[in-house]
Amino acid sequence: MQRLTIHIKGIVQGVGFRPFVYNLAKRLELGGWVFNNSQGVELEIEGGDEEVAVFLYELKNSAPPLAVIDDLIVSQSPLKGEQTFSIKQSREHGKNRAWVAPDVATCLNCQMEIRNNQDRRYGYAFTNCTHCGPRYSIIKDVPYDREATTMSQFPMCPSCQSEYDDPSNRRFHAQPNACPICGPHYCLINKAGEVTFDNVFEETKKMIAAGHIVAIKGIGGYHLACDGRNEQAVSRLRSRKIREYKPFAVMCGSMETIDQLCTVSVAEEQLLQGSAHPIVLLAKKNHCQLAKSVAPGNAYLGIMLPYAPVHYLLLEPNDIWVMTSANISDEPIIYDDHNAQEMLAEIADYSLVHNRDIHRPSDDSVVRVIKEKQYILRRSRGFAPSPLKLSREISSILAVGGEVKNAFCLTQGHFAFMSPHIGDLEDLGTYTSYLASIAHYKKLFTIDPIVVAHDLHPEYAATKYALTLDIPKIGVQHHHAHIASVLAEHGFNEQVIGVAFDGTGYGSDGKLWGGEFLIADCSDFIRVGHCKYIPLPGGAKAIKEPWRLGAWVLYNLYGLDFADFNLNLSRNLPVGWQIMIDATQKGINAPLSSSAGRLFDIAATLLGLGTVIHYEGQAAVELEFAAQKNHGQLLPYTISVDNPRILDFMPTFASMAEAMRRGENVNFLAASFHVTVSQGIVEMIRLIHQDTGIRKVALSGGVWQNRILFEKVVGMLQQSGFDVYSNQRVPTNDGGLALGQAVVAGTRIIER
Known part of the structure; x- marks a missing residue:
C-alpha cells in the first residue's frame, strides 16, 4: 500500500480533469481526494502498488482532450487508510499559477444533443460540457469556478445542478452548464431594438436567404452574416462596413460544401474540424460557386466550419454564409451589447443577440497549411490564452508588441502567455481594448511584470504606453524581435542567419528597415545585409x-x-x-x-x-x-x-x-x-x-x-x-512580435 500527493500544473481547470481523476480513482478502487487550487490541481491517492502505478500511467497518458499537463510532481505521503475518493471544494493558496483554457468548438456529444428532438437541450444554443464551449471569453478570475464567470447570473435549475454535481457526468463542474429553463437565450431584434420574432433561428435563416445582413452575437464577439452566394448582399455588406476589397471569411455548413469550393488537404481538414475550429486559408477551385465580392482578386478563401451551438442551429449542410467580424473598417471586433446596438445599426438589418456577457473579446483565429505544416496567421479563439513553453526560465516581463496586428505577451517562469489578436493600435477603440486586455491577463495569471519590453519606434502607441510604466524598460529592435520569436518557438538560443522581411520597422540607424539579413541570437544581432x-x-x-x-x-x-x-x-x-x-x-x-x-x-x-x-x-x-x-x-x-x-x-x-x-x-x-x-x-x-x-x-x-x-x-x-x-505557433507578422521582445528582454536580464 502507498499514498501519493500529486500536484499538477497546466490547463487542468475547466476541462473535465477532476471528474477524470475521480472516475479513474473509483475504477481502480483507490482512496483519496482531488481539488482545484490557484496552482492547478492537487490530489492524494491511496491504494495498492499495482493500482497506483496504473493510475499514474493513465493520469499522464489518458487525460481529457482539452487538458494540457505541463508539470506533474509526485511525492510520498503517510498512509491514512482512506478507502473512498472525493472531489473537494476549490482552494486558494499562494500566487495564482493556474492556466486558463481557450474557447473551444462544440463537441460531437453536445452537437448530437442539440439535434436530438428527444433531448432536453434540443435546439438549445448554449449547450456545452467540460469538453467544449466558452472559457477565456467568459472568465473573470481564477480559480475557474462559476461565480468567477459571466454565467454567475444564471442559477442552475435542479436538472443542471444535478449534472454539475455528479462526478460521473461529463458536465461535472462545467461552469457554463445551462439548459433552456435556466440558461441564457437568444432574441432577434430589428434596427429599432425591438424583439419581433419568436422562432429566432428559423427567422434568421429566412432573413439571410432574403438577402439581409444579420449581426450575430457569438462566443467571443459579434459577426456580420449574409448569404455568401448572393452578390448583392455581399456587396451591400462591403459598402456598409467600409471594406472595399479585403476578403471576407465564410462559414460553410459542412465539409462537403467546403470541398465544392476549395481543394482541401488532410492536414487542412483536420484543422477545420479540430477543437479550435479556426478560419483556414484554402485554395479556391476553378468556377468557385461563390459571390465574387467575397474575396476579390484572391486565390484563397478563409473558411471555417460551425463551432458554436448557434451556428449548428442556423446553417444547413449546403449553406455558405459570409461570417466576418462585426466592426467598421479596421476597428476591433465588437463584443459589448451597448456598442453593438450603437455601432451596427447602420450595417445590420437585424441582430441575433443573447444575454450572456462576453467578458473579453476573442476574434476568430486564422491558420494556413504549407506542406502539411500548420502556420498561425492570427492567434486568437481556440489558441489563446494557452501558453508557449520557453527553453529556460525568464523574469516576469510585459512585452507590449507593435503598432499593427498587435498582440502583447506576459512571461512567467518557463512560459509565455500571448494575448489574443488585438488589432491596430492607431484606432482608439483598439487601444482601449488593448489596455483592458493587459489588465485582465495580469489578473488572470497573477503576473506583476518587473520589466517592460518595447519596440524602438518612438511613435508606436505600445511604445508610448511602455514608457509610462514605472518599471525598467528594454527596447528591442523590431526585426531582431521577429527573429527571436522564431528562436523562442523552436527552443534554442544560438546564432542564426535571420531573414526578417516585412513592411516596416524602426531601424537602429533611425531609418525604416524591412528587408533585413541578421546574425542573431536571443540577446543581440548584427546587421550583415539588407x-x-x-x-x-x-x-x-x-x-x-x-x-x-x-x-x-x-x-x-x-x-x-x-x-x-x-x-x-x-x-x-x-x-x-x-x-x-x-x-x-x-x-x-x-x-x-x-x-x-x-x-x-x-x-x-x-x-x-x-x-x-x-x-x-x-x-x-x-x-x-x-x-x-x-x-x-x-x-x-x-x-x-x-x-x-x-x-x-x-x-x-x-x-x-x-x-x-x-x-x-x-x-x-x-x-x-x-x-x-x-x-x-x-x-x-x-x-x-x-x-x-x-x-x-x-x-x-x-x-x-x-x-x-x-x-x-x-x-x-x-x-x-x-x-x-x-514561425508556426505565433504569427510571422507583427502578431508574433511580442514573443520575440519578451525573450530578448529576458535573455538580456539573465546575461547581465
Whole structure:
C-alpha cells in the first residue's frame, strides 16, 4: 500500500480533469481526494502498488482532450487508510499559477444533443460540457469556478445542478452548464431594438436567404452574416462596413460544401474540424460557386466550419454564409451589447443577440497549411490564452508588441502567455481594448511584470504606453524581435542567419528597415545585409498609394518620359505627380526604407496590379495571385560586397518595365519577380554562410505570408543543406512580435 500527493500544473481547470481523476480513482478502487487550487490541481491517492502505478500511467497518458499537463510532481505521503475518493471544494493558496483554457468548438456529444428532438437541450444554443464551449471569453478570475464567470447570473435549475454535481457526468463542474429553463437565450431584434420574432433561428435563416445582413452575437464577439452566394448582399455588406476589397471569411455548413469550393488537404481538414475550429486559408477551385465580392482578386478563401451551438442551429449542410467580424473598417471586433446596438445599426438589418456577457473579446483565429505544416496567421479563439513553453526560465516581463496586428505577451517562469489578436493600435477603440486586455491577463495569471519590453519606434502607441510604466524598460529592435520569436518557438538560443522581411520597422540607424539579413541570437544581432534603401515618396502615403513608388522607380529609369509610356501606371498618374517626384529627389517627406514589402508594391504597380490599395498587403496579394501556376524566369539583380551587403532589385524592376513596354504577359512577369526575389534571398544567405559558417536560418516577418516566396526559399535552402526555421505557433507578422521582445528582454536580464 502507498499514498501519493500529486500536484499538477497546466490547463487542468475547466476541462473535465477532476471528474477524470475521480472516475479513474473509483475504477481502480483507490482512496483519496482531488481539488482545484490557484496552482492547478492537487490530489492524494491511496491504494495498492499495482493500482497506483496504473493510475499514474493513465493520469499522464489518458487525460481529457482539452487538458494540457505541463508539470506533474509526485511525492510520498503517510498512509491514512482512506478507502473512498472525493472531489473537494476549490482552494486558494499562494500566487495564482493556474492556466486558463481557450474557447473551444462544440463537441460531437453536445452537437448530437442539440439535434436530438428527444433531448432536453434540443435546439438549445448554449449547450456545452467540460469538453467544449466558452472559457477565456467568459472568465473573470481564477480559480475557474462559476461565480468567477459571466454565467454567475444564471442559477442552475435542479436538472443542471444535478449534472454539475455528479462526478460521473461529463458536465461535472462545467461552469457554463445551462439548459433552456435556466440558461441564457437568444432574441432577434430589428434596427429599432425591438424583439419581433419568436422562432429566432428559423427567422434568421429566412432573413439571410432574403438577402439581409444579420449581426450575430457569438462566443467571443459579434459577426456580420449574409448569404455568401448572393452578390448583392455581399456587396451591400462591403459598402456598409467600409471594406472595399479585403476578403471576407465564410462559414460553410459542412465539409462537403467546403470541398465544392476549395481543394482541401488532410492536414487542412483536420484543422477545420479540430477543437479550435479556426478560419483556414484554402485554395479556391476553378468556377468557385461563390459571390465574387467575397474575396476579390484572391486565390484563397478563409473558411471555417460551425463551432458554436448557434451556428449548428442556423446553417444547413449546403449553406455558405459570409461570417466576418462585426466592426467598421479596421476597428476591433465588437463584443459589448451597448456598442453593438450603437455601432451596427447602420450595417445590420437585424441582430441575433443573447444575454450572456462576453467578458473579453476573442476574434476568430486564422491558420494556413504549407506542406502539411500548420502556420498561425492570427492567434486568437481556440489558441489563446494557452501558453508557449520557453527553453529556460525568464523574469516576469510585459512585452507590449507593435503598432499593427498587435498582440502583447506576459512571461512567467518557463512560459509565455500571448494575448489574443488585438488589432491596430492607431484606432482608439483598439487601444482601449488593448489596455483592458493587459489588465485582465495580469489578473488572470497573477503576473506583476518587473520589466517592460518595447519596440524602438518612438511613435508606436505600445511604445508610448511602455514608457509610462514605472518599471525598467528594454527596447528591442523590431526585426531582431521577429527573429527571436522564431528562436523562442523552436527552443534554442544560438546564432542564426535571420531573414526578417516585412513592411516596416524602426531601424537602429533611425531609418525604416524591412528587408533585413541578421546574425542573431536571443540577446543581440548584427546587421550583415539588407535590401537597398529606397525613398518613400510622401512618407506613409507611399504605403497606401503604391503608384508613388512605381512612379519614382520609372522616373529613375527613364526620367519624365515614363509618363508617356503605354503602361497602366503612366496612364493613370494623378495631377501633381511631378511635384511628388521633385520633392522625393530633394529628400522632402521621403524617408529611406529597406522594406521588402515595398518591393512587392513596386512590382505590382509596374505590372498594373495595385496602384492604390484598400487594405494592408493588397498589392502583394494581387501579385501573388497573378503569379499562381506560372513558372517565370530569373531576372537581373545585384548584391554588393559592402558591409553590410546590399541586395538591389532595381535591375529587376528595369527588366520588368522593359518587358511590360514590349507587351509581355503580366502573370509570367509576376512569377518571374517571385523567382528573382527568392534567388536573391538564397544567394545572400549563401554568402553570409561563407562568411560565418552558420547553417541555421530563421525566417520571420509579414512578407513570409507569401506562400510562393516561402515555398521557393525554403525549398532551395533545404536543398543546399540549410536548417530552416519559421514561425508556426505565433504569427510571422507583427502578431508574433511580442514573443520575440519578451525573450530578448529576458535573455538580456539573465546575461547581465
